[in-house]
Amino acid sequence: MDNAEYQREALNQSAFDMLTLCTSQLEKAIEAFVSHDSDLSEEVIHKENRVNAMDIKIEKDCEKFLALFNPVAIDLRFIMAILKINSDLERIADHAFNICNYVVEEENAISNKLFEAVDFKKMVETTKSMMDNITVAFVEEDVKIARKVFKKDKVLDKINIQSFNNLAAEIEKDPKIIREALFLFSVIKKLERVGDLIKNIAEEIIFYTDAEILKHKRKK
Template sequence: MANATYQREVINQAGLDMLNLSISQLEKAKEAFVNHDSDLAEEVMNIENRVNALDLKIEKDCEKFIALYNPVAIDLRFVMAIRKINYDLERIADHAYGISKYVVDVDKKIPANLIAAVEFDKMFATILLMFESITDAYENKNVKAARKVFKKDKILDEINVQSFSIIESEIKKDTSIIAEALLLFSVVKKFERVGDHIKNIAEEIIFYIDAEVLKHNKKK
Protein backbone atom coordinates (compact mmCIF):
# COMPACT_ATOMS: atom_id res chain seq x y z
CA MET A 1 0.00 0.00 0.00
CA ALA A 2 3.01 2.30 0.58
CA ASN A 3 3.64 2.17 -3.16
CA ALA A 4 0.08 3.35 -3.85
CA THR A 5 0.60 6.22 -1.41
CA TYR A 6 3.81 7.20 -3.19
CA GLN A 7 2.14 7.06 -6.64
CA ARG A 8 -0.73 9.17 -5.36
CA GLU A 9 1.76 11.78 -4.12
CA VAL A 10 3.50 11.77 -7.53
CA ILE A 11 0.15 12.49 -9.22
CA ASN A 12 -0.70 15.13 -6.62
CA GLN A 13 2.61 16.93 -7.21
CA ALA A 14 2.18 16.77 -11.00
CA GLY A 15 -1.26 18.37 -10.57
CA LEU A 16 0.29 21.18 -8.53
CA ASP A 17 2.99 21.65 -11.19
CA MET A 18 0.24 21.92 -13.84
CA LEU A 19 -1.61 24.47 -11.71
CA ASN A 20 1.49 26.64 -11.28
CA LEU A 21 2.39 26.34 -14.97
CA SER A 22 -1.10 27.36 -16.08
CA ILE A 23 -1.07 30.40 -13.75
CA SER A 24 2.36 31.41 -15.06
CA GLN A 25 1.23 31.05 -18.69
CA LEU A 26 -1.85 33.21 -18.13
CA GLU A 27 0.13 35.90 -16.26
CA LYS A 28 2.67 36.11 -19.09
CA ALA A 29 -0.06 36.15 -21.75
CA LYS A 30 -1.85 39.04 -20.00
CA GLU A 31 1.38 41.01 -19.70
CA ALA A 32 2.25 40.33 -23.37
CA PHE A 33 -1.24 41.47 -24.43
CA VAL A 34 -1.30 44.71 -22.41
CA ASN A 35 2.27 45.71 -23.36
CA HIS A 36 2.10 44.27 -26.88
CA ASP A 37 5.24 42.25 -26.09
CA SER A 38 5.61 39.75 -28.93
CA ASP A 39 8.77 38.18 -27.43
CA LEU A 40 6.91 37.30 -24.22
CA ALA A 41 3.97 36.05 -26.30
CA GLU A 42 6.32 33.77 -28.26
CA GLU A 43 7.67 32.42 -24.96
CA VAL A 44 4.13 31.48 -23.86
CA MET A 45 3.51 29.75 -27.19
CA ASN A 46 6.76 27.76 -26.92
CA ILE A 47 6.01 26.66 -23.34
CA GLU A 48 2.68 25.23 -24.57
CA ASN A 49 4.64 22.06 -25.51
CA ARG A 50 5.58 21.61 -21.85
CA VAL A 51 1.93 22.07 -20.82
CA ASN A 52 0.82 19.40 -23.30
CA ALA A 53 3.52 16.96 -22.14
CA LEU A 54 2.51 17.40 -18.49
CA ASP A 55 -1.15 17.01 -19.41
CA LEU A 56 -0.41 13.63 -21.07
CA LYS A 57 1.79 12.50 -18.15
CA ILE A 58 -0.95 13.22 -15.59
CA GLU A 59 -3.55 11.42 -17.71
CA LYS A 60 -1.31 8.32 -18.07
CA ASP A 61 -0.35 8.32 -14.37
CA CYS A 62 -4.03 8.48 -13.37
CA GLU A 63 -4.93 5.58 -15.69
CA LYS A 64 -2.01 3.56 -14.30
CA PHE A 65 -3.07 4.31 -10.71
CA ILE A 66 -6.62 3.05 -11.40
CA ALA A 67 -5.34 -0.09 -13.20
CA LEU A 68 -2.75 -1.02 -10.55
CA TYR A 69 -4.48 -0.16 -7.28
CA ASN A 70 -8.22 -0.35 -8.04
CA PRO A 71 -8.85 2.67 -5.75
CA VAL A 72 -12.08 3.14 -3.77
CA ALA A 73 -13.66 5.93 -1.68
CA ILE A 74 -11.41 8.99 -1.26
CA ASP A 75 -8.59 7.52 -3.39
CA LEU A 76 -11.00 7.01 -6.28
CA ARG A 77 -12.46 10.50 -5.84
CA PHE A 78 -8.92 11.90 -5.78
CA VAL A 79 -7.88 10.33 -9.09
CA MET A 80 -11.21 11.23 -10.75
CA ALA A 81 -10.90 14.83 -9.55
CA ILE A 82 -7.27 15.16 -10.68
CA ARG A 83 -8.19 14.06 -14.21
CA LYS A 84 -10.91 16.69 -14.44
CA ILE A 85 -8.78 19.39 -12.78
CA ASN A 86 -5.99 18.60 -15.24
CA TYR A 87 -8.42 19.05 -18.15
CA ASP A 88 -9.51 22.48 -16.89
CA LEU A 89 -5.92 23.60 -16.27
CA GLU A 90 -4.93 22.53 -19.79
CA ARG A 91 -7.85 24.58 -21.16
CA ILE A 92 -6.70 27.63 -19.14
CA ALA A 93 -3.22 27.24 -20.65
CA ASP A 94 -4.89 27.00 -24.09
CA HIS A 95 -6.54 30.38 -23.49
CA ALA A 96 -3.12 31.82 -22.55
CA TYR A 97 -1.77 30.43 -25.83
CA GLY A 98 -4.70 31.96 -27.75
CA ILE A 99 -4.15 35.41 -26.20
CA SER A 100 -0.43 35.21 -26.99
CA LYS A 101 -1.19 34.22 -30.58
CA TYR A 102 -3.27 37.39 -30.96
CA VAL A 103 -0.23 39.42 -29.90
CA VAL A 104 2.03 37.68 -32.42
CA ASP A 105 -0.45 37.63 -35.31
CA VAL A 106 -2.07 41.05 -34.93
CA ASP A 107 0.29 44.01 -34.85
CA LYS A 108 -1.96 46.31 -32.83
CA LYS A 109 -1.36 47.63 -29.32
CA ILE A 110 -4.61 48.07 -27.41
CA PRO A 111 -5.10 51.70 -26.25
CA ALA A 112 -4.78 52.05 -22.45
CA ASN A 113 -8.10 53.95 -22.16
CA LEU A 114 -9.90 51.04 -23.85
CA ILE A 115 -8.32 48.53 -21.45
CA ALA A 116 -9.35 50.69 -18.48
CA ALA A 117 -12.91 51.15 -19.81
CA VAL A 118 -13.72 47.40 -19.68
CA GLU A 119 -12.18 46.98 -16.17
CA PHE A 120 -9.59 44.63 -17.63
CA ASP A 121 -7.20 44.93 -14.66
CA LYS A 122 -10.00 44.27 -12.15
CA MET A 123 -10.96 41.20 -14.16
CA PHE A 124 -7.43 39.81 -14.13
CA ALA A 125 -6.89 40.67 -10.44
CA THR A 126 -10.07 38.68 -9.67
CA ILE A 127 -8.73 35.71 -11.67
CA LEU A 128 -5.48 35.81 -9.64
CA LEU A 129 -7.46 35.83 -6.37
CA MET A 130 -9.44 32.82 -7.64
CA PHE A 131 -6.15 31.06 -8.46
CA GLU A 132 -4.89 31.81 -4.93
CA SER A 133 -8.03 30.23 -3.47
CA ILE A 134 -7.81 27.02 -5.51
CA THR A 135 -4.05 26.72 -4.86
CA ASP A 136 -4.76 26.92 -1.12
CA ALA A 137 -7.67 24.48 -1.52
CA TYR A 138 -5.56 22.04 -3.53
CA GLU A 139 -2.43 22.13 -1.35
CA ASN A 140 -4.17 22.21 2.05
CA LYS A 141 -7.42 20.32 1.27
CA ASN A 142 -9.16 23.57 2.21
CA VAL A 143 -12.82 23.35 1.15
CA LYS A 144 -13.54 26.82 2.55
CA ALA A 145 -10.92 28.32 0.21
CA ALA A 146 -12.44 26.45 -2.75
CA ARG A 147 -15.88 27.90 -1.99
CA LYS A 148 -14.52 31.48 -2.18
CA VAL A 149 -14.19 31.05 -5.94
CA PHE A 150 -17.92 31.07 -6.72
CA LYS A 151 -18.61 34.66 -5.64
CA LYS A 152 -15.55 35.93 -7.48
CA ASP A 153 -16.65 34.20 -10.68
CA LYS A 154 -19.81 36.34 -10.61
CA ILE A 155 -17.59 39.45 -10.76
CA LEU A 156 -16.02 38.11 -13.98
CA ASP A 157 -19.47 37.35 -15.42
CA GLU A 158 -20.66 40.91 -14.70
CA ILE A 159 -17.59 42.53 -16.28
CA ASN A 160 -17.96 40.25 -19.31
CA VAL A 161 -21.65 41.17 -19.76
CA GLN A 162 -20.98 44.91 -19.41
CA SER A 163 -17.97 44.84 -21.74
CA PHE A 164 -20.09 44.52 -24.90
CA SER A 165 -21.98 47.81 -24.40
CA ILE A 166 -18.82 49.58 -23.18
CA ILE A 167 -16.87 48.51 -26.27
CA GLU A 168 -19.82 49.41 -28.50
CA SER A 169 -19.92 52.98 -27.10
CA GLU A 170 -16.11 53.33 -27.40
CA ILE A 171 -16.30 52.33 -31.08
CA LYS A 172 -19.06 54.89 -31.67
CA LYS A 173 -16.76 57.57 -30.22
CA ASP A 174 -13.84 56.50 -32.42
CA THR A 175 -14.40 54.12 -35.36
CA SER A 176 -10.65 53.84 -35.99
CA ILE A 177 -10.33 51.50 -32.95
CA ILE A 178 -12.72 48.79 -34.22
CA ALA A 179 -9.98 46.13 -34.70
CA GLU A 180 -8.40 46.80 -31.29
CA ALA A 181 -11.80 46.87 -29.56
CA LEU A 182 -12.87 43.53 -31.04
CA LEU A 183 -9.54 42.00 -30.06
CA LEU A 184 -9.96 43.22 -26.50
CA PHE A 185 -13.51 41.85 -26.42
CA SER A 186 -12.16 38.41 -27.47
CA VAL A 187 -9.65 38.43 -24.59
CA VAL A 188 -12.32 39.51 -22.09
CA LYS A 189 -14.37 36.49 -23.25
CA LYS A 190 -11.33 34.24 -22.74
CA PHE A 191 -10.88 35.59 -19.19
CA GLU A 192 -14.55 34.86 -18.46
CA ARG A 193 -14.02 31.27 -19.65
CA VAL A 194 -10.88 30.97 -17.48
CA GLY A 195 -13.12 31.88 -14.52
CA ASP A 196 -15.49 29.05 -15.49
CA HIS A 197 -12.58 26.58 -15.56
CA ILE A 198 -11.37 27.74 -12.13
CA LYS A 199 -14.91 27.28 -10.82
CA ASN A 200 -14.93 23.73 -12.22
CA ILE A 201 -11.64 23.05 -10.41
CA ALA A 202 -13.10 24.32 -7.13
CA GLU A 203 -16.09 21.98 -7.59
CA GLU A 204 -13.76 19.01 -8.18
CA ILE A 205 -11.69 19.80 -5.06
CA ILE A 206 -14.89 19.94 -2.97
CA PHE A 207 -16.06 16.64 -4.54
CA TYR A 208 -12.72 14.95 -3.77
CA ILE A 209 -12.49 16.13 -0.15
CA ASP A 210 -16.14 16.14 0.96
CA ALA A 211 -17.76 13.76 -1.58
CA GLU A 212 -20.17 16.60 -2.38
CA VAL A 213 -21.27 16.97 -5.98
CA LEU A 214 -21.91 20.63 -6.88
CA LYS A 215 -22.26 20.32 -10.66
CA HIS A 216 -25.77 21.13 -11.87
CA ASN A 217 -26.85 22.17 -8.35
CA LYS A 218 -29.26 25.07 -8.52
CA LYS A 219 -30.32 27.36 -5.70
CA LYS A 220 -34.04 27.15 -5.09
Protein backbone atom coordinates in the same frame (compact mmCIF):
# COMPACT_ATOMS: atom_id res chain seq x y z
CA MET B 1 4.75 4.10 2.53
CA ASP B 2 3.27 1.41 0.27
CA ASN B 3 3.39 1.64 -3.51
CA ALA B 4 -0.19 2.92 -3.89
CA GLU B 5 0.43 5.74 -1.43
CA TYR B 6 3.71 6.59 -3.15
CA GLN B 7 2.03 6.73 -6.57
CA ARG B 8 -0.77 8.88 -5.18
CA GLU B 9 1.75 11.35 -3.73
CA ALA B 10 3.55 11.43 -7.07
CA LEU B 11 0.28 12.18 -8.85
CA ASN B 12 -0.54 14.93 -6.38
CA GLN B 13 2.87 16.52 -7.01
CA SER B 14 2.41 16.27 -10.78
CA ALA B 15 -0.98 17.98 -10.51
CA PHE B 16 0.55 20.76 -8.41
CA ASP B 17 3.33 21.20 -10.98
CA MET B 18 0.69 21.44 -13.72
CA LEU B 19 -1.24 24.01 -11.68
CA THR B 20 1.92 26.07 -11.15
CA LEU B 21 2.86 25.94 -14.84
CA CYS B 22 -0.61 26.86 -16.10
CA THR B 23 -0.87 29.70 -13.59
CA SER B 24 2.44 31.04 -14.87
CA GLN B 25 1.27 30.70 -18.48
CA LEU B 26 -1.91 32.63 -17.75
CA GLU B 27 -0.18 35.41 -15.81
CA LYS B 28 2.46 35.87 -18.51
CA ALA B 29 -0.18 35.87 -21.24
CA ILE B 30 -2.14 38.62 -19.49
CA GLU B 31 1.03 40.64 -18.92
CA ALA B 32 2.04 40.19 -22.56
CA PHE B 33 -1.40 41.28 -23.75
CA VAL B 34 -1.55 44.41 -21.58
CA SER B 35 2.01 45.50 -22.44
CA HIS B 36 1.88 44.12 -26.00
CA ASP B 37 5.09 42.19 -25.36
CA SER B 38 5.69 39.84 -28.29
CA ASP B 39 8.82 38.30 -26.71
CA LEU B 40 6.91 37.27 -23.60
CA SER B 41 4.13 35.96 -25.82
CA GLU B 42 6.61 33.80 -27.71
CA GLU B 43 7.78 32.36 -24.38
CA VAL B 44 4.23 31.32 -23.50
CA ILE B 45 3.65 29.88 -26.98
CA HIS B 46 6.90 27.91 -26.76
CA LYS B 47 5.94 26.42 -23.36
CA GLU B 48 2.61 25.16 -24.66
CA ASN B 49 4.33 21.91 -25.69
CA ARG B 50 5.44 21.40 -22.10
CA VAL B 51 1.86 21.90 -20.89
CA ASN B 52 0.58 19.33 -23.38
CA ALA B 53 3.25 16.83 -22.37
CA MET B 54 2.36 17.19 -18.69
CA ASP B 55 -1.32 16.83 -19.51
CA ILE B 56 -0.74 13.53 -21.30
CA LYS B 57 1.58 12.21 -18.57
CA ILE B 58 -0.89 12.94 -15.76
CA GLU B 59 -3.73 11.35 -17.71
CA LYS B 60 -1.69 8.20 -18.32
CA ASP B 61 -0.53 8.05 -14.69
CA CYS B 62 -4.15 8.29 -13.52
CA GLU B 63 -5.17 5.48 -15.86
CA LYS B 64 -2.27 3.37 -14.58
CA PHE B 65 -3.28 4.02 -10.96
CA LEU B 66 -6.85 2.93 -11.69
CA ALA B 67 -5.65 -0.26 -13.40
CA LEU B 68 -3.08 -1.24 -10.77
CA PHE B 69 -4.80 -0.37 -7.50
CA ASN B 70 -8.54 -0.44 -8.22
CA PRO B 71 -9.13 2.51 -5.85
CA VAL B 72 -12.36 3.05 -3.91
CA ALA B 73 -13.85 5.82 -1.74
CA ILE B 74 -11.49 8.77 -1.20
CA ASP B 75 -8.75 7.32 -3.42
CA LEU B 76 -11.19 6.98 -6.30
CA ARG B 77 -12.48 10.53 -5.75
CA PHE B 78 -8.88 11.73 -5.72
CA ILE B 79 -8.10 10.17 -9.11
CA MET B 80 -11.35 11.40 -10.65
CA ALA B 81 -10.67 14.91 -9.35
CA ILE B 82 -7.07 14.94 -10.62
CA LEU B 83 -8.22 13.86 -14.09
CA LYS B 84 -10.78 16.66 -14.31
CA ILE B 85 -8.54 19.30 -12.74
CA ASN B 86 -5.76 18.37 -15.17
CA SER B 87 -8.13 18.75 -18.12
CA ASP B 88 -9.37 22.15 -16.91
CA LEU B 89 -5.81 23.38 -16.35
CA GLU B 90 -4.83 22.36 -19.87
CA ARG B 91 -7.76 24.37 -21.22
CA ILE B 92 -6.71 27.40 -19.16
CA ALA B 93 -3.26 27.13 -20.71
CA ASP B 94 -4.90 26.92 -24.16
CA HIS B 95 -6.60 30.26 -23.52
CA ALA B 96 -3.23 31.74 -22.47
CA PHE B 97 -1.70 30.38 -25.67
CA ASN B 98 -4.45 31.91 -27.81
CA ILE B 99 -4.17 35.29 -26.09
CA CYS B 100 -0.45 35.33 -26.89
CA ASN B 101 -1.14 34.50 -30.52
CA TYR B 102 -3.18 37.70 -30.71
CA VAL B 103 -0.23 39.70 -29.41
CA VAL B 104 2.17 38.17 -31.92
CA GLU B 105 -0.19 38.60 -34.87
CA GLU B 106 -1.49 42.09 -34.05
CA GLU B 107 0.81 45.06 -34.62
CA ASN B 108 -0.99 47.64 -32.47
CA ALA B 109 -1.33 47.60 -28.69
CA ILE B 110 -4.68 48.08 -26.96
CA SER B 111 -5.08 51.64 -25.71
CA ASN B 112 -5.37 52.36 -21.98
CA LYS B 113 -8.65 54.11 -22.72
CA LEU B 114 -10.22 50.86 -23.92
CA PHE B 115 -8.83 48.89 -20.98
CA GLU B 116 -10.40 51.40 -18.62
CA ALA B 117 -13.72 51.36 -20.49
CA VAL B 118 -14.20 47.65 -19.77
CA ASP B 119 -12.67 47.58 -16.26
CA PHE B 120 -10.01 45.19 -17.53
CA LYS B 121 -7.75 45.75 -14.51
CA LYS B 122 -10.46 44.48 -12.17
CA MET B 123 -11.00 41.44 -14.39
CA VAL B 124 -7.30 40.62 -14.31
CA GLU B 125 -7.04 41.08 -10.54
CA THR B 126 -10.10 38.90 -9.95
CA THR B 127 -8.80 36.14 -12.23
CA LYS B 128 -5.41 36.10 -10.49
CA SER B 129 -7.09 36.04 -7.08
CA MET B 130 -9.17 33.04 -8.15
CA MET B 131 -6.04 31.19 -9.29
CA ASP B 132 -4.43 31.95 -5.92
CA ASN B 133 -7.50 30.59 -4.15
CA ILE B 134 -7.51 27.26 -5.95
CA THR B 135 -3.75 26.88 -5.47
CA VAL B 136 -4.09 27.28 -1.69
CA ALA B 137 -7.23 25.12 -1.65
CA PHE B 138 -5.48 22.35 -3.60
CA VAL B 139 -2.35 22.32 -1.43
CA GLU B 140 -4.16 22.58 1.90
CA GLU B 141 -7.34 20.71 0.86
CA ASP B 142 -9.23 23.74 2.16
CA VAL B 143 -12.87 23.73 1.08
CA LYS B 144 -13.55 27.22 2.46
CA ILE B 145 -10.83 28.72 0.29
CA ALA B 146 -12.11 26.78 -2.73
CA ARG B 147 -15.61 28.21 -2.24
CA LYS B 148 -14.29 31.79 -2.46
CA VAL B 149 -14.00 31.53 -6.25
CA PHE B 150 -17.76 31.24 -6.79
CA LYS B 151 -18.53 34.87 -5.90
CA LYS B 152 -15.46 36.08 -7.76
CA ASP B 153 -16.56 34.27 -10.91
CA LYS B 154 -19.73 36.37 -10.87
CA VAL B 155 -17.53 39.48 -11.04
CA LEU B 156 -15.97 38.16 -14.25
CA ASP B 157 -19.40 37.34 -15.67
CA LYS B 158 -20.61 40.88 -14.97
CA ILE B 159 -17.58 42.50 -16.61
CA ASN B 160 -17.97 40.21 -19.61
CA ILE B 161 -21.64 41.15 -20.06
CA GLN B 162 -21.04 44.88 -19.67
CA SER B 163 -18.00 44.93 -21.94
CA PHE B 164 -20.01 44.54 -25.14
CA ASN B 165 -22.03 47.72 -24.60
CA ASN B 166 -19.01 49.61 -23.28
CA LEU B 167 -16.92 48.74 -26.32
CA ALA B 168 -19.80 49.48 -28.68
CA ALA B 169 -20.03 52.95 -27.17
CA GLU B 170 -16.31 53.51 -27.71
CA ILE B 171 -16.56 52.36 -31.33
CA GLU B 172 -19.40 54.82 -31.97
CA LYS B 173 -17.10 57.61 -30.78
CA ASP B 174 -14.20 56.42 -32.96
CA PRO B 175 -14.92 53.74 -35.62
CA LYS B 176 -11.20 53.41 -36.32
CA ILE B 177 -10.74 51.41 -33.09
CA ILE B 178 -13.09 48.60 -34.13
CA ARG B 179 -10.31 46.07 -34.74
CA GLU B 180 -8.63 46.93 -31.46
CA ALA B 181 -11.97 46.67 -29.63
CA LEU B 182 -12.73 43.27 -31.15
CA PHE B 183 -9.39 41.87 -30.02
CA LEU B 184 -10.01 43.14 -26.50
CA PHE B 185 -13.53 41.71 -26.45
CA SER B 186 -12.20 38.34 -27.54
CA VAL B 187 -9.68 38.29 -24.68
CA ILE B 188 -12.37 39.31 -22.20
CA LYS B 189 -14.44 36.32 -23.36
CA LYS B 190 -11.43 34.06 -22.85
CA LEU B 191 -10.85 35.30 -19.31
CA GLU B 192 -14.53 34.76 -18.55
CA ARG B 193 -14.12 31.16 -19.72
CA VAL B 194 -10.96 30.85 -17.59
CA GLY B 195 -13.10 31.89 -14.63
CA ASP B 196 -15.54 29.07 -15.40
CA LEU B 197 -12.66 26.58 -15.54
CA ILE B 198 -11.28 27.81 -12.22
CA LYS B 199 -14.75 27.37 -10.73
CA ASN B 200 -14.79 23.80 -12.09
CA ILE B 201 -11.46 23.12 -10.37
CA ALA B 202 -12.82 24.47 -7.08
CA GLU B 203 -15.79 22.12 -7.40
CA GLU B 204 -13.44 19.16 -7.94
CA ILE B 205 -11.41 20.07 -4.86
CA ILE B 206 -14.63 20.18 -2.82
CA PHE B 207 -15.77 16.88 -4.37
CA TYR B 208 -12.49 15.16 -3.50
CA THR B 209 -12.24 16.60 0.00
CA ASP B 210 -15.87 16.49 1.18
CA ALA B 211 -17.47 14.05 -1.28
CA GLU B 212 -19.90 16.85 -2.22
CA ILE B 213 -20.99 17.15 -5.85
CA LEU B 214 -21.73 20.78 -6.75
CA LYS B 215 -21.89 20.72 -10.53
CA HIS B 216 -25.63 20.30 -11.10
CA LYS B 217 -26.60 21.68 -7.70
CA ARG B 218 -25.07 25.07 -8.58
CA LYS B 219 -26.84 25.12 -11.95
CA LYS B 220 -30.17 24.94 -10.14
